[in-house]
Amino acid sequence: MAIGEEYILYVDNFSTNGQSFDLSWQLSNGASLDCTVLPVELVNLKATPEVDRIDLDWTTLSESSSAHFIVERSSDGQHFSRIGSIFAAGNSQIALDYQFIDQAPNSGLNYYRVTMVDQDGSELHSPVVSASIGHRPGQPLLAPNPVSERLQLTLAPGTADVTSIDLIDAAGRVVKTFTLPQESGRTSITLPMSGLEQGSYILRTHTVTGPLTPVPFIKE
Template identity: 45%
Template structure:
């Protein structure tokens, strides 16, 4: 790896070997440790050579690791990082011996930015690709826990592009609380690759403290929703037992829940307000005189 600017610090990692015919979507992102890597802090040329005997170089290393002995048909994955973030190019120089040859397959997409941002009534996803090669479409997936993802939409890809392309997607019904998103790029040959996970926090409702509190027969709960939905309130006693509950369909905007407390004996309680049954919006202590 020869940087255009010799003062640039480049790092790299190599994974493999993978079986012959492995597609980019089946090996990227890699699921194992690299077989060669260097994150040396030195600038200038870096890579593999015939004199190095180690497989990895740390920050204080000399940038060079041991060469690879390869077999015909093997597939390898090379990752190159411009640690200097200069935006300048580099050249790849290959020294192939004993009849070895090289077939470089271009990855279907270079994703340079992916963001998720909560807006008024939705979460907005934006992403930018630097290049695309045989791309078909993006599948947008969402999760409430960062682990189990479900598809919520798709966006057609450029197919072939050597310039930056900007994409956007709006999630009109995000979860209350944390929302995790990722992109699944589907290539024209059906292979897929995943992006990193991004997230946004979204609040579908704002519940103010009940008043009066302490209360006698009635307490009021101000609530504001960003979209129509069913709101449920639950009152539990000091032992955690459910002693009062109710539901109401509310329109977007400001509303007032009126809770009839006449069936409750005097004491301390906990009031919890949920949206659509399980999305907790707020919890407050409540005292019945």
């Protein structure tokens, strides 16, 4: 075991007669043990790529005072940002299935984890899973991503005239809308990011013929 790391000890069906029992062991070199009962027993987290989305599915075998699940995504497997949440059952002793759909995954490899949040605010991360998805035809390109000041949007050739652009936060709320004058043949658009809080967002582009595929980005 590595120094500074956290480990979880599972004890299952230790007693053969159903009676209470004591466990004892010795810890050394500064190690400590927190005997907190986990609020959620989560298993089978998987990420499945579809044509233009990634489906996240998981199962809980039991729940005790669980509040909700936070779904997080990363492009490097280390730095995660929240992309949504789902209410938990609260208390359950049966298997329950959950699903979250990432409607705007990054092109390439996406890493995911689910944070289980108890009603007292305590949190526990799931193992990390990953899924890859290719760049979709007609999808705008964003640079830089993550962005701090100005975001450059590059349109695919033949894209219809853009009328407006929405910025949508992780809770699904439209937090900013850019209304654009109609201009034929526009290939790129620069958007100021001033006043936008740090976090994960989705950029949704509207054209005269309908919306384009949403694109995720991170505001630093």
